[in-house]
Amino acid sequence: MTIDTKSLEKILQKARDIVLIGHFNPDGDAVGSVTAAWHFLRAAGKRPRIILPSPYPETLKFLDPDNPQGRIIIAEEHLEEARALVRDADLIVCLDHNRLARTEYLEADILASKAQKVLVDHHLAAETFRFDVAFSTVDVSSTCELLFWILLSLPEVDGDTARIPLPCAESLYVGMMTDTNNFFNSVYPDTFTMASLLIARGVDKDAMQEKVLNCYSESRTRLMGHMIQDKMTLLPQYGAAYMLLSNLEKDEYDYRPGDSEGFVNLPLAIGSVQVSALFTDNVDGKYVRVSLRSKGRIDVNRFARRFFAGGGHRNAAGGRLYMPLEEVPAYFEHALASWPEEEKFS
Ligand SMILES: [Mn+2]
The missing domain is CATH 3.90.1640.10 (inorganic pyrophosphatase (n-terminal core))
Structure with a gap:
């Protein structure tokens, strides 16, 4: 080039x-x-x-x-x-x-x-x-x-x-x-x-x-296990999965910047999951950070723009939500349900 x-x-x-x-x-x-x-x-x-x-x-x-x-x-x-x-x-x-x-x-x-x-x-x-x-x-x-x-x-x-x-x-x-x-x-x-x-x-x-x-801490790998085992929710009707990471858990697992890097990809290893979301309390607790990943032609960039005040790429995007972490699952389901069909694929 x-x-x-x-x-x-x-x-x-x-x-x-x-x-x-x-x-x-x-x-x-x-x-x-x-x-x-x-x-x-x-x-x-x-x-x-x-x-x-x-x-x-x-x-x-x-x-x-x-x-x-x-x-x-x-x-x-x-x-x-x-x-x-x-x-x-x-x-x-x-x-x-x-x-x-x-x-x-x-x-x-x-x-x-x-x-x-x-x-x-x-x-x-x-x-x-x-x-x-x-x-x-x-x-x-x-x-x-x-x-x-x-x-x-x-x-x-x-x-x-x-x-x-x-x-x-x-x-x-x-x-x-x-x-x-x-x-x-x-x-x-x-x-x-x-x-x-x-x-x-x-x-x-x-x-x-x-x-x-291969240079992460032990606590980061344990946090990853905890996220998959205890924090991952599947929504089969939407081919979606999401995980929530709170500031309380970050303290518990001695969280450092970058520790959740890649977590959002983990649910995509499941064949039926087409869209994955990771919702993370920001350090100051003022908003929730949104990470989105998708497979194939599913366009999470447009999804992020419409529902999460963000954007990015077709298969990897992010945004923010100004609401408590516990309100996020209902909002996410609402977003999936009201995602216009013509915007889903690119
Ligand atoms: Mn980049």
């Missing part, structure tokens, strides 16, 4: 202080894309900084650049520092989110900043009009894959992956690996090309898997 990067090249030439911003509740693709961009820009002589709105999973800590200037700044914990960086940047790059609102605390600051703004994202209906340059397509596995093809198209790389620093290549691989659920979904022919090129570049695929997928 080649990408026209001319307008980006012009912006990059002039920029020195570059702020890379991921989304709230960062996943592997968010952390992978901001750290990959950091390593690339740093090697290119720029002064990049990374901001994530909220803490990210501990299993991804190894991607955090081991450098005081690379340290990821969590806006939730260091809001003034994050705001100052956004204000003083020459260039802001938003990665892996389609709406500035997904930066949670920083939307107004980003809009007010005089910095040039670039978007790199793979979600539907991105706010491209808010950016000077926007790379936005849904025909890639992940933001990391899109970023990989952008980097490869830049003249200083010119298709030669040897010119991509190894830590950058590792971050790109991890973002693609996590967003595809380790090549389980959202994989395109180019995704395998990317994986092949990155492995040839020196990325240790097995080591990445080991660090990201």
Whole structure:
């Protein structure tokens, strides 16, 4: 895949202080894309900084650049520092989110900043009009894959992956690996090309898997068992299943950010389940986080937009509900019952 990067090249030439911003509740693709961009820009002589709105999973800590200037700044914990960086940047790059609102605390600051703004994202209906340059397509596995093809198209790389620093290549691989659920979904022919090129570049695929997928705590694996055994409800009339995760249970199982990553996929292993939902109390208890997954042509992106104030992709979407967790099952059933037939499939 080649990408026209001319307008980006012009912006990059002039920029020195570059702020890379991921989304709230960062996943592997968010952390992978901001750290990959950091390593690339740093090697290119720029002064990049990374901001994530909220803490990210501990299993991804190894991607955090081991450098005081690379340290990821969590806006939730260091809001003034994050705001100052956004204000003083020459260039802001938003990665892996389609709406500035997904930066949670920083939307107004980003809009007010005089910095040039670039978007790199793979979600539907991105706010491209808010950016000077926007790379936005849904025909890639992940933001990391899109970023990989952008980097490869830049003249200083010119298709030669040897010119991509190894830590950058590792971050790109991890973002693609996590967003595809380790090549389980959202994989395109180019995704395998990317994986092949990155492995040839020196990325240790097995080591990445080991660090990201096999380094959870005991309590996380026990929580997973508890969710399947005690918290999963099937609604056969809708081919649906859902699980509820309360803040009380999070305490009981010593929950860390990212621990419920992948839980929403578990019910899909059941042949009759076509749609799966995970409802999680947010840390502050102010709302319920909604994760949705589906099989085949069932479109949970449109489902999330209509009923859960969110969106995403056809088979993976999310949103929020402002109601107590115990009211969610009735709302979910109501949503399934009133989901218009013409919106179910895409
Ligand atoms: Mn992503």
